[in-house]
Amino acid sequence: MADEENKDLEKVFSDRNETLRSFYNTAALELSEDEKDSLTPILNSLKDDIARYREIEKIAEGGEKRITLVHDHRLDRRIAMARSVRNKGSQDLEQFLREARLTANLAHPNIMPVYNMGLDPDGEPFFSMELIPGDSLKTIVRKLRDGDADYRRDYPLDTLLNIYLKICDAIAYAHSRGVLHLDIKPDNIRVGKFGEVLVCDWGLARVINDEDHDLSDDSALLDGDILNDMTLSGTLKGTPGFMAPEQTQAYGDKKQHTDIYALGALLYMLLTYKLPVEGESANKVIQNTREGKIISMRRRNPDFHTPQSLNAVTMKALALKPDDRYEDVGDLRHEISRYLSGHPTKAESAGWITKASLLLRRHNRVSFLLIFFLLLLAFVVSVNLLAISKEKSEAVAARTTAEENFQLYRNEQQVAAALGQELGQAVSFTVRSRDFVNAPSMIHLLETGLDENIDTVKRQNLYEQKGILHFVLEEFHAANECFNTAGKSKRIGQLRVLSQKYAKIKPIDKSRLSDNQLAELFSEAKTANQMTLFYLYYHHMRRRPASASPEEYIKLAGAVLDKLNYTRRSKKNPLKLFKTKNGLLLNLSRTNYSVFSMNIIGVYRRNVLAPFKLATLDISDAKLGNLAELRGMRLNELRMAGVKVDAPRQLPRQLESLKLKKVFLTISDYPKETIAELTQKMVVVDSKTGRKVPTPNLPADAESPESAAP
Secondary structure, three states: OHHHHHHHHHHHHHHHHHHHHHHOOOOOOOOOHHHHHHOOHHHHHHHOOOOOEEEEEEEEEOOOEEEEEEEEOOOOEEEEEEEEOOOOOHHHHHHHHHHHHHHHOOOOOOEOOEEEEEEOOOOOEEEEEOOOOOEEHHHHHHHHHOOOHHHHHHOOHHHHHHHHHHHHHHHHHHHHOOEEOOOOOHHHEEEOOOOOEEEOOOOOOEEOOOOOOOOOOOOOOOOHHHHOOHHHOOOOOOOOOOOOHHHHOOOOOOOHHHHHHHHHHHHHHHHHOOOOOOOOOHHHHHHHHHOOOOOOHHHHOOOOOOOHHHHHHHHHHOOOOHHHOOOOHHHHHHHHHHHHOOOOOOOOOOOHHHHHHHHHHHOHHHHHHHHHHHHHHHHHHHHHHHHHHHHHHHHHHHHHHHHHHHHHHHHHHHHHHHHHHHHHHHHHHHHHOOOOOOHHHHHHHHHHHHOOOOOHHHHHHHHHHHHHHHHHOOOHHHHHHHHHHHOOOOOOHHHHHHHHHHHHHOOOOOOOOOHHHHHHHHHHOOOOOHHHHHHHHHHHHHHOOOOOOHHHHHHHHHHHHHHHHOOOHHHHOOOOEEEEOOEEEEEOOOOOOOOOEEEEOOOEEEEOOHHHOOOEEEOOOOOOOOHHHHOOOOOOEEEOOOOOOOOHHHHHHHHHOOOOOEEEEOHHHOOHHHHHHHHOOOEEEEOOOOOEOOOOOOOOOOOOOOOOOO
16 A cells, blocks of 8 residues: 555656746747747848838928838838929939928927938939828918817917927028028928927028138038029029018028028918018019018008017018018017017117006916005005095085086976987987898887887888888888888889788798799889899898808899899799809809999998809800999909900909909900010900910019919
């Protein structure tokens, strides 16, 4: 028995010994080659022969560069890659690479960093740079100008000015390296979602090797002989509106003051959302820039008040003479910092009142306590003075109280009599008035007059007038009650009939007629006062829902045009709308319509066609002699073949007010000077040949005010 137990123990010990030997067997635990490779994935990726960059999609393309989104295989991240668009020769490629090398040598948190430069497998040069999500400053300004609520919330003035400070930091650093940007504009500035601000597109930058230029200890001037594009010498490059006066001259002396002018134009746009100079063409903008015709910021944007201190800073930076501008970008930046910190700027030459006001704002808590203490002191002193004078005044007050009360009674009687007389005059004026714009208020005034004791004739007139007011508001039941109370009258003869009919069609006064129902009413109103119908139309359109479609309005527009032009054309030939790829088109060619607007007292003019929001209007061979009838419309295209206006030389100004992009007309009907002026403002097509009239050539180096530089 004991032998069996010993054998079992020996077997257990032997099994454990084998287990321990296998556990410490290091040869069996050695890693395979695949397992070793899996431990160094980054190192292995550098050994792969896979192409480093994989293109994903195109981001943007301009006159100089094409930007694409690519994936960097080695760093495993997405970046932006630029390739040259102009690659006709080595000079074009060299200029493209100059921009890359110059930008790479400007290492600053607010300048777009360049990661790499080289040739792709096809031998095409490229350079890669940081991919910044977000918007360009141009997009932000456009959204603010359009009133976008989200952008107004995210980009108040203080936020825009802090973005501006970062832009100044970037340009100041570039100047410290002897580099001028020469194309500062909102389109070349990227703003990220987390406070990133990057100045981009240094394609027009120029290195200035100034012997007096101060450098920091760890920097050196860049080599202008290599990085400057000598082919640009003597040419005009930049963006009109942001170019300094000296930059608009082919051989103008370009220094740091040139960039300071562009920063002033950028600040002007951040404050007003518009350019500091304007003109019908790029040449006109350049000419106004050279002459220093900067538009006043208050006149440019009267909707809101721009701080005077920022006005002064902006105008100093936009001075015509370079020496009158800020000495360097640091001075300009310091001015903005002073404004943000609540100090007066040097440019505004603030008086003591402004300085005191800003001092109180900076120390508002102390100011509040001081003002509170002064008010409390004044209160205590006043209470004591009142207590002292109270006893003295009681005796005098008791003696004069009776006399004052009697005089007050007499005054109240006189005021009541005067008010009654004025009320009667107001009611009489309302009866005589034919201006029904403020119909609800006039109804209330007439109801007040009807409560007075007046004679029968005046009461009848009041009820007639009140009934007409209800009629123009489409309150036909109330109008019927007033007409019935007024009795028979030639003045309201047909209005009574129409009120009775449409009270049945529209049982509830607070509701409104449909457009088609109002069109029928216009057609039936043969003898009714035309101005009354116009007021009816005016109040109807005020209550018309914004969601109503143009198709619902077509019949009403035809009925109103018939009434304006004393015709019944739309009964036989209803107006028709056509949907095109560019928007709605209305064809009024060969019609006898010559009036499209109604003059309403108190409202001025209402254009009947404006609610359509047309893209194209065709009035070819129509009897329209004055295009002022189209005022109030916004069109992309106007077709007016065979139409001769009464004042041909006024044609460009009248068409420009319509915001047109294209006009079709018979050019032989107008003077050559008029046609030439039109081609400067829009596309002009000769209706006989169907060909576009050539635009007079602009200088090749000039651009439109909103376009970017090549």
